[in-house]
Amino acid sequence: MNRVQHPVDNSPHGGPVSRSWWIYRGTGQPLPDIRLADVLPPPPGWRTFDGGPVMHGPLLVTGRPGIGKSTLAYLMARELGLGRVLHWGITSRSTLRSGLYEYDAIGRAQASLGRRPAAVPDAEDTAEAPPDGGTGAGIGDFVRLGPLGTALLPYELPRVLLIDELDKSDIDLPGDLLHVLENGSYDIPELVRPRHHESSARVFTDDPDTTVTVTDGRIRCRAFPFVVITSNGERQFPPAFLRRCVRLDVSPPREDQLATMIAAHFRDQEGRYDDMIRAFVERSRQSGGLATDQLLNAVFLRTAGIRKTTPP
Missing domain, CATH: 1.10.8 (Helicase, Ruva Protein; domain 3)
Incomplete structure (x- = not known):
């Protein structure tokens, strides 16, 4: 197994402390000759998520605006080779569902009505009619996963999710996040309901021009994403939310x-x-x-x- 080496630092007690167990070193440069899956530590038993590697809890980064809090997510993704950062910019109108997925109900209804046969079917025909009204478009064509929903897909390696400026959110959003962050899974009710005749659906993700197959309307992560949450310190978060976060306060640069x-x-x-x-x-x-x-x-x-x- 490859090992990631890191310089030896001095401890506050005066002696050298080995950092050979560090994976992320803060250089922003891709790790040379390292396969990340070989060096990620195993998760604790209560955070296995079907056996994949795991990051232990979201990182809550606080500090004044413009100090570079969001940059940490991009440095992490670049150095560890974790791909495109999934960015969820928070506003006062953001909801848990908007972070997980969006469903275009109007678009589906318009597509169904626009290509429905002119003759009105009888009751028996209606019972056998496909849910798309004969358009040929599946329900998955009208579902797009949000940044949070995409981050929880079952990847081999964790994705980096940036939840930016959470302190701008509605007061309930931090609490709403707890269930998803604890369970690493979520349901899409619009895909759960028709699962008996359409058990899988191909849906769009937050990554451009990318689709994935969702089975029975449920998504469950394998490698729990590395979640970076930024806050300008404009409000206090609930104690239950803070207890689940690793907290980092970024001081102004000297x-x-x-x-x-x-x-x-x-x-x-x-x-x-x-x-x-x-x-x-x-x-x-x-x-x-x-x-x-x-x-x-x-x-x-x-x-x-x-x-x-x-x-x-």
Whole structure:
């Protein structure tokens, strides 16, 4: 079995601590010569989800707006090779169902009526008529899985799901998420009802131009997704929800960290913008917080020759 090596760090007690068990190292670079399925730890007995590898609980990332909380999900997916990030942007109108799936009932009704034979069938014919009214379109053609619903499909490796700015949601949504996050499964009632004559349906997913087969209207994950939930700290979440999360508070970057960011994006500009960094940190302190990309944009403008002397 391949092993992922990580540098040895110093513990708060003064001694070196081996990080050889770390899988994600925060470099943002794909793991070389590593098959992720070989190094993921086994799940605990109560979180097996049919035997697949598992991540233990959602990661709740809090911090002021513009600090880079959402970026963590993309770094994770890129470094571990977990594919496209499934992004669920939360608004006050978001519901659990909208994250799981959408059903176009109007579209199905219009498709059925638009191609129904003109003659009115008798009662016996109606009993035998297909549910699509003879259009040839199955019910799955009118179902699309949302980001959360797609993340819970039975993949071999976990998908990365970003639930962005959950604190903007309706007050009930965090609680509604608990059942799905605990069970790793959900039903689509519109597919459960006709399962006796249409046991499987091909439905669209949140991934572009991708469909999957759903059997008996139930979806159950195999590898529980790596869920990153971001919050700007604008509200408190229920204790039952917080208990199920791994919590990470992202502090504003220090001057040396900002300098490292600028050096990474503008490789030939290292050390040239210390005055802008100091001005940015001071203005951020006075205004209650500025987004880091505002500094990067200011440096880009100066680099491009549009602004030469004025700090951000």
